[in-house]
Amino acid sequence: MKKFQPQPGFVVQAYRFALDPNATQEHALRSHCGAARAAYNWAVGWVSASWWQRRAEESYGIPADRLTEWRPWSLPALRKEFNQTKKTDPRFAAWWNENSKEAYNTGLANASAAFDNYAKSKQGRRMGKRVGMPRFKSKRKAPLSCRFTTGTIRVEVDGRHVTLPHLGTIRVHEPTGKLLSRVQAGTARILSATVRHERGRWFASFQIEVKRDLVRVTRPDVAVGIDLGIKTLAVMADSAGEVREVSNPRHLSTALQQLRRASRIVSRRRGPDRHTGRKPSRRWEKANARRNKVHHRVADLRADALHKLTTAVTAEYGTVVVEDLNVAGMVKNRRLARHIADAGFGEIRLSSPTKPASATPPASSRPTAGSPPPRPAPGAAQ
Known part of the structure; x- marks a missing residue:
């Protein structure tokens, strides 16, 4: 997927506000975050199932050309398969339409990125500590987070409420005047919004494309x-x-x-x-x-x-x-x-604004979404 590039003279900045949801809104927030976790776990299970199946078939002596096909983990492939499964899978059939589609897209996007990081790390093309096979997220330990990229995402004109898809209008703990004035003046555009539960409170972080003058270093x-x-x-x-x-x-x-x-x-x-x-x-x-x-x-x-x-x-x-x-x-x-x-x-x-120098892999060695790593056994890099 092509990386977003801001317009000339604009930068991407985050505006973060603490939310004050009522009981109904908090229940909806938790439901959306839970839906993102469920979609992530489904994607991890769906992709890794083919890996385990191939590993079992290899132990039976089945030739390589007759093994089960790899399941891709690119975001479009996961979206297509999930949309076909959610209406019949008993894990989603009864409640999938209670949440915004953006909640499920959040989990699928995170799973796709996790498999990409695993493949790059296994092939030696990712810096830092070695990344293991994506694992299921625990309902008790997983952080509550959900991202919205489409739908109604705006700051209300009263400066004390924000509107998110499927969640409606939620009161914020602090005024949103700085962001509101930029949006009304046409010098800022809302790209996405992420809700997250941290330190006992709900926060909404808006990703904004903001017009900024060049900062002069003294x-x-x-x-x-x-x-x-x-x-x-x-x-x-x-x-x-x-x-x-x-x-x-x-x-x-x-x-x-x-x-x-x-x-x-x-x-x-x-x-x-x-x-x-x-x-x-x-x-x-x-x-x-x-x-x-x-x-x-x-x-x-x-x-x-x-x-x-x-x-x-x-x-x-x-x-x-x-x-x-x-x-x-x-x-x-x-x-x-x-x-x-x-x-x-x-x-x-x-x-800090600088990073240590590092070797950049050539363009020809970059992995493609959905391509299997050299040794795709799920337990190989735990």
Whole structure:
């Protein structure tokens, strides 16, 4: 599928708003996210079934030309097969029409991308950690998310509501005036919307094509190197000879005493038990909500501080070089794991405008959607 390219003078930006849905709307949101997970699991099962069948036939000595054909995992192929199956499959027949088609498309698109990543990783054409075979998503653990690309997606003129396909008009927690003014002025266009449940709240993220003026860097000819640490979050040394230090705010360490007190209160209440089916008490739910509120505040403060730091750096320097750290390996040190996670090294590297140099595979070696990997046995790369 061809990648979207914004118009000249435009950039793609996200506007994120917290939602305040009522009980009916929250039920519909959960239903859409559940439909996306069900469609993803169906696609994983449908594609991998042919892989397992071929593996069994090979063990029986069946010739290669008589093996079961590969099932493609391209998005158009998954859509076509799912549309033919959903009306007769007992897993979908009774309720598939209760949700927007975009919910099912979300799951199918995610499954197609997961198989693509698996094939590229197995063929050695994908950077980073090796990607395993796509697995089914658990109803209990899978994050709730759904993406809308077609239908009625707009910000209402009152500045306090948004409208999404099949979900209707939902009130937002904060004003949408900044986005609304751009849309009304014709300098912004809504491309898609994604609803997601995070930190006990529902959020709607709008992908917008926005007209932006060229950002002027104050010191374009100066390069800066950033060294990350725990005691001092960042030491910045630029080519002009100036050295600056940014202290670590230690948001988690500051709230640790409050968090421990809240956790002790939760431990004294009657909590849920999956093995016996015991339901939590109302007092446990209230105490757990208070504890989660502390966690959420720490995460918000950390994200706000890191975004302000990276924004200030990119607005000042023309070239930014960030220390390349193996954060995943560093957090294995039990004495430093909490402090490293509290500093957010990985977030700083993701927010930096530059990336380490890497070899780009030639165009002739790029995989095609639906092409099988060299060894398609489902258990080979677990």
